[in-house]
Amino acid sequence: MEYAIELAKKAFEIGEVPVGAVVVQRKSGIIVGEGFNRRECDSDPLAHAEVIAIRKAARKLGSWRLSGCDLYVTLEPCAMCCGAIINSRIERVYFGAYDLNAGCVHSMTDMFVMPFNHKPEAYGGIMEQQCAGLLKDFFAGKR
Amino acid sequence: MEYAIELAKKAFEIGEVPVGAVVVQRKSGIIVGEGFNRRECDSDPLAHAEVIAIRKAARKLGSWRLSGCDLYVTLEPCAMCCGAIINSRIERVYFGAYDLNAGCVHSMTDMFVMPFNHKPEAYGGIMEQQCAGLLKDFFAGKR
Numbered sequence: 001m002e003y004a005i006e007l008a009k010k011a012f013e014i015g016e017v018p019v020g021a022v023v024v025q026r027k028s029g030i031i032v033g034e035g036f037n038r039r040e041c042d043s044d045p046l047a048h049a050e051v052i053a054i055r056k057a058a059r060k061l062g063s064w065r066l067s068g069c070d071l072y073v074t075l076e077p078c079a080m081c082c083g084a085i086i087n088s089r090i091e092r093v094y095f096g097a098y099d100l101n102a103g104c105v106h107s108m109t110d111m112f113v114m115p116f117n118h119k120p121e122a123y124g125g126i127m128e129q130q131c132a133g134l135l136k137d138f139f140a141g142k143r
Numbered sequence: 144m145e146y147a148i149e150l151a152k153k154a155f156e157i158g159e160v161p162v163g164a165v166v167v168q169r170k171s172g173i174i175v176g177e178g179f180n181r182r183e184c185d186s187d188p189l190a191h192a193e194v195i196a197i198r199k200a201a202r203k204l205g206s207w208r209l210s211g212c213d214l215y216v217t218l219e220p221c222a223m224c225c226g227a228i229i230n231s232r233i234e235r236v237y238f239g240a241y242d243l244n245a246g247c248v249h250s251m252t253d254m255f256v257m258p259f260n261h262k263p264e265a266y267g268g269i270m271e272q273q274c275a276g277l278l279k280d281f282f283a284g285k286r
Binding site for chain 1: 182183185186187188189190191194197198201202205206207208209221222223224225226227229230231232244245247251252254257258259260
């Protein structure tokens with residue numbers, strides 16, 4: 001999660017909402033994918049940190065199935081990212097700050113308990129203060 | 144929808160689940176993005192027809208906001224694609240076949256009525272027989 005926070009800081013530096021994500025292959029402990037939010041700079045509605053990290057991990061591992069991989073992300077995933085996590089078979093999700101407006105693991109709904117063909121485990125509030133603090137600083141600077 | 148079906152046939156030809164999608168800018172009637180399912184050939188869990196079409200449309204229009212655009216897709220969108228539709232502000236979704244196992248517009252849940260910051264309109268069952276027939280033929284050939 002510390003590295004995901006470093007990635008979120010990179011998003012902050014380029015004026016993007018500061019969210020960072022990494023995909024870790026559990027058995028090796030190796031980071032196989034990483035990303036930070038680039039929605040504005042790439043003009044891409046899909047360019048959330050999680051989606052970028054998942055795409056890189058799939059490319060690196062040569063498969064769309066990321067079984068045995070975990071995702072660390074500084075903000076609770078939105079509906080699209082929860083769907084991407086389910087579709088890629090990520091096993092565990094660790095997130096930092098809760099997103100009361102769009103979070104779909106706990107805040108608005110829990111997509112991981114719905115009867116889809118894969119149900120990731122999820123753990124929220126990891127290093128929450130640092131993750132939420134970055135977001136708070138970012139939006140304070142926008143006012 | 145006819146063109147989306149043509150795209151779905153391209154997926155079929157390369158051994159992918161046959162789903163096709165197009166994004167249309169309503170005021171001009173122009174197709175600004177198109178895609179077909181490439182999950183296996185690209186080893187990319189995100190490579191659903193809708194995601195590819197949305198990414199291309201955003202690139203073409205130079206914005207992640209696809210307000211004023213509609214999506215035509217041969218199969219009811221999954222959770223990830225519904226999230227991508229919400230995030231990209233697509234206004235209307237027209238889909239063909241219903242997906243009882245993963246569809247999130249009608250079959251498993253209705254993500255477009257949930258209290259997200261954007262609620263697309265959706266219309267299902269458009270040219271359903273052709274859209275569903277392609278999928279049926281594909282899976283029959285896999286047995």
